[in-house]
Amino acid sequence: MKSNLSYKKLFVFLTIIFGIILTATTYITFNYIKKSDIHKISNDNLKKSISYKKSFMSDYFKPYKNSINAISSNKTLEKYLNNPKKEYQDFVKELFSSYLVTFENINQIELLNKNNKNTIQISKNSKIKNVLSSKNKKELITKFEQFSKNNLYVSTIDFNSTNLITIDFVKQITKNYFIVINVDLKHFFNTLKESRLYDLFLINKKGKYLFYKNLNLNLNTINNSTLYNDFSKREAKKILNNNLSQGKDFISTFTNINNQNYILILKMKYKNQNLSIRDSQNFIFIVIFLSFIILIPLAIYFANLPDKVLKEYEKKLITHNITGLKNSIYLEKKLEKTKNFANSIIILVYINNCKKLQSVYGYTALNKILKEAGRLISSYKENDPNFDDIYSFENNIFAIKYKYSDENQLIKFTQLLFNDLENIEILIDKNSSVYLDLTLGISNPQNLNSKNKLHEAQMALDYAIEKRIDILVYDPNIKSKDINSLNLKILKSIKTAIDKDNVILHYQAIYNNRTQKIEKFETLMRIKNSKNEILYPNSFMDIAKDSKKYNKLTYAMIEKSFKYFQDKDYEFSINLSFLDIVEKGFTKYLEYKINEYGVAKKLVIEIVESESISNYKEIKRFISTMKELGCKIAIDDFGSGYANFQHIISLSQYIDYIKFDGSLIRNIHKDRKSQLLVGVIKFLCDSLGIRTIAEFVEDEETLKFVDSMGINYSQGYHISKPVSNIENIPQ
Template sequence: MPEGRVKVSWIIAGFSLFLISLLTYVYYTYQTTRTEIMQSVDNRLLNAATSVKHILGEEYLTSVNQGDNISFSDYHSKSKQLSEFAQALDIAYVYSMILKDGKVLFSSSSYTQDDQNNGKVTQFLDLYPEATDTNISAFYSTEPVFEISSDQWGDFKSIFIPYVDPINGKTYLTGADITIYNLNQQLKESVSKAAAMASFFFFIAILVAAIYIYLLKRSITTDSSTGFANHIALEYFIKKSNAHHMQLAVIWINEIEDINSFYGTEVGDKVMKNLLIHFKNRTSSHCHIYRLATNKFVLLAPQEIPSDEFNSLIETYNLNTPLLTDPFIYITLCAGIASGNKHLLLENAHIAALQAKQGRHNVVNYSKALHDVKTQYQYNVEMAKEVREAFDNNRIVPYFQAIFDTITNKVIQYECLPRLVTAQGEILKPEAFINVVKRSRMDGLLTRTIFSQCISRFRKTDICWSLNITAQDILDPSLSEFIADELKRYPHPGNITLELLETQAIANFSEVKAFIGMVKTKGVKVIIDDFGSGYSNISNVLKLEVDGIKLDGALIKQIVNDKDIYLFIEHIASFANQLGLQLMAESVENTTIVTALKKANVTLMQGNYFAHPVPHVNTVTEELAL
């Protein structure tokens, strides 16, 4: 009996939901259709009334406003043009009006065939006795005025557009009327169709939902291939359990994916089922077992059971005993174990299991070290959201670090470096968010954003500036096209330098070389960034036909303490000088490095010793003050 009441309640609830949804949909359709129709009507009226002025012509309107007499033939000709225009637009009437002695007079008007048959054709300067206050007030308005009214010709929606004659300063109106009876008919038809359509689709939706719920109930908590409880049952059990502290082990079968790809999923499911039966037979009645995924299952136990039981259960599994004998299949396991707050168990055990798999351990217990890993995961998620919001709210901005010529003691250019401004106003350097940008595949968006801002900032200056660009940017056709289009409109492309990472440039040699050729034809300079990591092959760089080299910061920091590095930099400086290549050093942090670089004949330097990155640059040349 109670079950029958539940079913009746569900039926009543479903029908109520259907009725509410139907009424909501019909109301929404009515409002949407009405808005669309009225918007369309307003646009048609506006276009029609605006066109009246052009059809009549300035000469005709000026003559009317000056009080000149319009011949019958001229008036008839204009009326005919207006009538044909109104008929073509399916507009009831189009006309023009003047205000004389407080009365509204027609200076032109279209007519219909019925008007001709009934002798109601409006003549020149006919009085409009039905003129409303709204009609008269339009002569004193500065913008179009809409009105719904009734007169001897029917029910209309009208528009009046005021114009001021530039010669005598008098105001005249152009107007248009459209019959609104048909609009109401359209709304009624739309509502009827919406009700019928909504009834049909909601019936189908309810039918599909009923079937889906029926099928879902059968399989919602059970893994169909093994017959064991699944992850939904696990989550429900944890949520409803009165125990706030438990133990949970996530066990990972290393070979399942290989078994599935080699023997098929049917064999893989047999392996998993036999393994679940094996552990079920060896656990106490207080433990629960769940299949979590294709290659994972979970053991869940109360906090009171000794934690060693999980470790022993997993570590004592005999790897030399086949789970299947036809074919012979052996497996290995790794597991992560967590205990404590039930709401954190599954996530913590997952992290521990991942560490076990990566470190090739049998069992890893969640600990303080893994808590730090989890914190990093959470930070990455939060940072991904922060980065997305920063792009959406224009909080990715360029900072500028000066590059000095130590011979002339002046700034030769600025490198544009990205910064992220958080919602709280904190300024983040690239190392805090660049990995998230790359992982989210937003590095192209980052380049586009910084490049656009720099183009806008320096367009009206003679300042030279540089920007890092990646091979991924170059391989993106839309980004390359965007850069090419921006360079066409930039007045001084010779002031722009693009910096390419050496390793990326060599790895994508042909594409990078083509891109370099394209931008150099527009006057842009190209240099290789981070040169020298791993003692690079200079011949490969020369084949790219770049304009310069920027030495890797890691080399610069070691130039004082490593003689081999000093000799390498000295050799590169001599080689660059012979080939006419520009040579720069980055990460210059102290005067000792400056002295060593000068001794090695490197004169262009960049680093915090000279200037930190700043949000603004001077429009005049800066001098080096040491």
Template sequence: MDETIIKKRFKKTVRLTVCVGIFLLALGIFLAVFLVYTLNKVAKDQIKAETVEYISRFDKQIAANFKMLDTFSSVITNSGIEGEENFAQVLTDVSERNAFITIAYFNSSKEGTIVTQGKQARLYLPLSSLQDEIQTVVYDALEEKRSISDLFVSEFSGKTVFVYGVPVYKNGEVAGALVASDHIEIFTDILDGNGVLGGNGYLHMIDSDGRFLIRSHCAVVKEKVSSIFDGPYLERCAPEAVRRALQNGEEVSFSFPYQGETYQSLLEPVGTNGWYLFCVNTVQASSHFIYTLVLVIAASFFGVLALSIFLLYYDYRSVQKSNQELIRLAYYDDLTGAYNLFYFCQKIGKRLAKPQSCSIVAFNLFQFKFINEIFGRDQADKLLCDISKTISQHLKEGEFYCRDTADSFYIFLRDTRQDAVCTRLNTLFDEITNSTSLDSDFRVSAYCGVITAGERGKKAYDVDQLMTLVMFALSKAKEKRRSRICFYDASLHETMKLENYLEGRMQYALETREFHMFLQPKINLKTNSLGGAEALVRWVEDNGVVICPDQFIPLFEKNGFCVQLDQYMVECACQKIREWIDKGIEPIGIAVNQSKSTFYESDHIDALCRLVEKYQIPPKLITLEILEGLAMENIKELNRKIEQLQKTGFQISMDDFGSGYSSLNTLAKLKINELKLDKGFLREASLEGNQRSKIIMKQIVQLADCLSISTVVEGVETKKEESFIRSLGCNYGQGYYYSRPVSSKEFDIRYMEDRRGY
């Protein structure tokens, strides 16, 4: 072979080698750049995800502190301890248990009690004397807003702190503000860990002006600058653009050089007071990494290929792991590990798609919020985990359950027979009660609602309907208390329909005056004459259908509509008295029932005064009847309300005395004008041989007489009963023996016509 041919082949080989080399190098560079781009994107996504996770922890810490304040706020609301002498000590105990630096309570008059760790409590301190940051939070709370202050140096503790504030309610109205301060370092443990970006990152906290609030000890920039605008951080950025983004609450991503290395960074808004998390990735930026990869690829394409395969596999594994974590967060409860409600409903939907019968159980604990308050969050969480474990042990194949929030559990059972379901649930309840994890003699009590689905002859429900109906059954189980299990059946369905109908029509009925006032006379037993009347409400629809009081009164007391209805009945009584006066008829007093919600309305007395002034009638002709149970809750507060009403001229009567809570001590303390003895008391005392009840009833009448309280006996139905109450010395009798409740028109004809010309 001649030299020319050899040279030609050599040149061809060189050209081919160069082309292949260039191709491989270009391919390697392309792969390297693509890989680096992917890595950079993953790194940015990782920084983003990591920062969001830490923001979530930050939010949970704030939420936990707010929950502590909300819990104590509810204690103040329900107990009234803010007016007691040891209130400052209670605040001190709460502060020590929750590690607050300062905790304070301000009433609606903007005077407060302030307790600071290691210092003497300050009482009756005017809000205006405190720092502006504290005043702002207190005013927000008094306007029913929860808020957090900016950082400031506390004049009480001398530390840099911020303040939480929540409103405190009384009778549905804001009565005060509960505030507590904590130093910013409480978030240091959250931000200053070694696990940020797998140990390759760190976090600072800054404000919207770029000032550092919390510094990480792991920072690569050692200079103690006060703001990110003063250090090396923004050498590659336009500071004004970053400043505008911070002021607008926008996310900012950038990189900065420091001592020959480049670091990726992210500014993510926290969502509170304009604060930001400043996350820095200590792994070098991509440019240096690209050169390293290119050199590696130039040395060995197969090495780059192997590295690429490894990195792709690693990325795949990371994505797979992240996907598993997302599934866990999407479908499972963090605390107990049970399904969450979303996944539970999803599984039920799949089961209902096939012809299959089942039972859905909604399960709650009685007084769980008090378990949280008495035993603490940790013990309550442990109890929920134990309950979850117990439920899982009682499930059969194909059954499942979930936890929603707090103590709400839902169970899917394959059994549909009520006796079988009751047996299983009672066994479950007994085991939960007997194996409680609370370190006390306290026994956990549970109740549940049940609905069956998929049985022949029964209406088919979708998932949303099932969950709505089982919650209705659960609410009825809580009301009954005598039975821990309530099944949704035809009767409960009718109850639900009726309640929905009544609630949908009640406002219209009030506006169109479908509620009618009936009157039942009270007879003066001394003179055998008319001594007054009691106003009773009757609901008569436009079509003439009469709705019984026991069908709508309990519902109105539950949904709060009784406040409007009570006010309406008082106005009806005022109208009737005005009508008698205008006709020249000597008026009599009318007694009107007052529910608990109405009696404690903040403007109740003013509203009553406006009514009697509107109709120009003497207030003494209106007797307000309160139930006996109301007197057992807070006698001091009740007496204060009674005295205010009596000063304006109204008469106060205690209704249904003897129906369940009777106490002679309570009777002695209450400053009422009239006492109405329950008909059940009369029935028992009038029985032959029941001498003890007669003696008790006689003593009550005599005691009332000594206290200048007139007595009315309800439910008098026979001559014998009337003779009996006369022998006791009672002042008035009321009942069917004299008259049933009649319309106000019929009452006028029967009782009021002969009282003209007084």
């Protein structure tokens, strides 16, 4: 608490010091300005300033000329003109839109046709579109044909009744087609008139104003007499008749805006420096004083902001993202202090059928089930004073902190909890409902001072799952070999699957959001055990990695998937971990198999970001070899780990796809934070030329949302479940 107070005081103190320094600096600056003659400075810089303004006017429109040339030479635009298909039309619209985004001063881009066929018009907004649509397009084309130079015509400056000042760039790209870029000149004129020392006037050769000092004026509203109001008759005549003229307090020159001649005039503002300096000084000191008054409460607010942000972060860190309950991080932190769990035990509630529910109903439904399970367990807290707290330990495990009083009370509570939860019907939707299949593991109530309560409950739970016991209290006599027997059984199933060729591959479709077609497939591994049951990777992959069987599973997947796709016109992907990549001889084996089956051009190698992205030297060497063969590279589960964006950028020349982790996609249409994070990653990928894939697209709403964000591909149960034969998937 003392440290918090100290940095807050320091922050406010530094703010006050900053205010004092700012005031002193301003005072010293004004004293220096007093020693300068503004009139002399203005007069000395007249020619330089008007030369700069003239140069600015000359250079301002070059980017727009370059843009219209770039657009007119676009190959897809040429394809559209020859064959106005919808896919080409959509690309042309996106091309036009990209220029509207890149150049904020472009109001509208049009593809015009003399015969009004296949025209395209993209505008900043409907208001601008309505204003510009009133322009005579035929007259614009006629003037182009009369006055164009180098196949480019620039219209005269146009003043609209809505205060929109514009100019058109017109370029002919075929006999009948023209590109028209309408540019807003407000920024041009605002930049042109910026000057602390001079008033700026811009007139045509007849003396009518485009700009009168700092006001935008319609050419039709100012007559020649206005020139004589600001300048003497002799000066006005001199300005109108000479290419370059200078008086005591002005300078003028003929200038050209896209082949249209105007007269640019700069007139000095200050003849009495003391009055202008005093006015400026008083104004600035008032601004500093008011800013300082505002700055103090802001300083106090920002001094407290780190605490608020830290609290929000800590709350998010210790909260389970699905159930909203405190998570395992919070539980383990509490367990570090034994006194927090004095006279208490840990009860783990395990949902046995969690994976089956996920496979049948998908992640969205599973999330709903987990939330409801958490709510149901929490409801017992109201009626049992010994029920202290509940935590979401994992997605399918809840942990209960329970005050232990006697054995009978514990038995009564756990039996009631178990029976009630297994007999409660949980509704998924109007037509579907499920029941939970539970196992309970309980820490040792005979040793309430143990520091290993969570480990005891976990050991009891593992043993109960293996022996198919509903509720089990930890017994110190349980031997570790018994608890690990389940792992041994799974390891045996892995060995049997390899020996008897029971490694099975399923393929999940990947959908192109733009073409609305299935274009790729991801290879997914399963195995069959001795009972002919299908085992999924989450149940055997970790055990395989701890044994010598993992690489054999990978080799089997490579052999079978390459053979399956060698004669199919689809891209397909295989998942490789860092263990695969660093294994001696693996790269050469993979290279050999790629050449044997000829699948280099259709193979995508997915590298899991959360476990592989930490060693970029090995990754870079491997993917460089694969890219030389013609394979594509994808980073899988991006957003689930702690990837350094700088490393991703450094590898961008090799990466073809980035797959967003499912945790970012599941609720993206509802979760603003997921939207922001995915948007940032999407922007990075677009900038680096990397295509994006959204995993876990479970419903139509999610599909539409990821499509609206510009994500290239979608994958999930809404598109297709994994299948053993891709011919069974309707296209």
